[in-house]
Amino acid sequence: MQTKGFEIVDGKVRLTSPAEARAALDDLVYEAVFTEDRKEKERRLTLVKEVAKALGAIPSSIYGLYREMAREFPGFTVPAINIRGLTYDFARTVFRVALAHDVAAVIFEIARSEMSYTLQRPLEYASVVTAAAAREGYQGPVFIQGDHFQFKREAFFAAPEKEKANICKLVDEALEAEFYQIDIDASTLVILEKETLEEQQHFNSLMTAEMTNYIREHEPEGITVNVGGEIGEIGGHNSRPEELHAFMSEYRKHLKHEPGISKISVQTGTTHGGVVLPDGRVAQVAVDFETLRILSEIARRDYGMAGAVQHGASTLPEEMFHLFPEVGCCEIHLATGFQNLIYDHPALPDDFRQEIYDYLKKHFAKEWKEGMTEAQFIYKTRKKGFGPFKKKWWDLDPSIKARIMETLGEKIEFLFEKLRVKGTRGIVERTVEPVLITKTI
Secondary structure, three states, X not given: OEEOOEEEEOOEEEXXXXXXXXXXXXXXXXXXXXXXXXXXXXXXXXXXXXHHXXXXXXXXXXXXXXXHHHHOOOOOOEEEEEOOOOHHHHHXXXXXXXXXXXXXXXXXXXXXXXXXXXXXXXXHHHHHHHHXXXXXXXXXXXXXXXXXXXXXXXXXXXXXXHHHHHHHHXXXXXXXXXXXXXXXXXXXXXXXXXXXXXXXXXXXXXXXXXHHHHHHHHOOOXXXXXXXXXXXXXXXXXXXXXXXXXXXXHHHHHOOOOOOOOEEEEOOOOOOOOEEOOOOOEEOOXXXXXXXXXXXXXXXXXXXXXXXXXXXXXXXXXXXXXXXXXXXXXXXXXXXXXXXXXHOOOOOOHHHHHHHHHHHHHHOHHHOOOOOOHHHHHHHHHHHHOOOXXXXXXXXXXXXXXXXXXXXXXXXXXXXXXXXXXXXXXXXXXXXXXXOOOOOO
16 A cells, blocks of 8 residues: 555565654644544554554653662753644644753643543544654654543442553553553542541552552553552642551552552642632632652652652642742643633634533533532533544644634743743653654555
8 A cells, every 4th residue: 555655565664765754643633633433443543543653753761761860850840731723733833842952851641531522532632643743753752641540439449440441441442552651549438437547548558559460561662651550639638658658568568560650649738620710710829839849859769750740740840840840840731721721722613612602501400500600510520621622723824823722822832931941852862762663554
């Protein structure tokens, strides 16, 4: 089979014209994402990813860099970006800014819950992001992460093995799609009513260890997946050193396959999505940077990790972001702020925005809690407007998308500067060796 810029020989992609293959990605991605037949969609998405890899964008593990961070913190915080909508355009924007500023330390991630309401399974997300990298001419490691592979508390305590099997199945799917960063979130299983911290953290530690073991047993040869854990559910009380020690004590008892986790997510006072006020504005919160500093130091000194991870940060005031690298935070997760920028952008047509909001009011009315204003309801639920309207988002007029992407690009550049990841290509090239694993078409 031969097509524009590449051919398929014995199930493998071979480039005939890199420039033509790069230009062909736009149509290849669109056709793959919106193919309805499941098997044909998987084939097309795999083709997209293989073309991107042939062009030099290689899904990789950031583990080598995090090992370096564990030895000596390099002074920057890696941004982990959740893309819920306009994924191809948004990812291209990130890579465009990254290329302009010599940035290689950036992660693209999607959470277990996001996969559902954005209608992006791992293969689609990985293929689209990798294609976006190749389309912009980005060559080298592309870091794709499974964020919050989270145990559902009620499901786990009702049927532990069944819920564990659900997470294992998701890990299998993610690894096959070339997600080489996976954050296990069993913090939902912490039982604060227990007497000791070890007892409180027991199920969290146990499941995180068992999933680490599972990942190590199933990761591709030559690749060490970068695994993360979490000691306190985001939105709860601020994490304490004693909780980290208790978690790691229990975790190590059950860890069979080294290496263990290389980072730990903690709670410092933030909430996913931010706290929305009745008028729809996001309330400002106080981040406990001292907690982040202390826990990052303990993680590195006592457990050989890269440091602590900050969740729920994208809606924080801009004047806070320079503090994360200053306190030794190794990674920061950014999602809702980008979503807000897209939905609230003046270029987005009012009728399209209202169409989505009307859909949310009709289909998610049960989530409109007593005492909640319409602005609060819309803010809480509009993340669920990306999946059902995915094609309409992609089909927005190019000039509209260009204006939105220009603003997103400015935000990304600001974050790259404040998190100090500009100029990180050198350290990434020194610490990360991309491993090319080809898939048969």
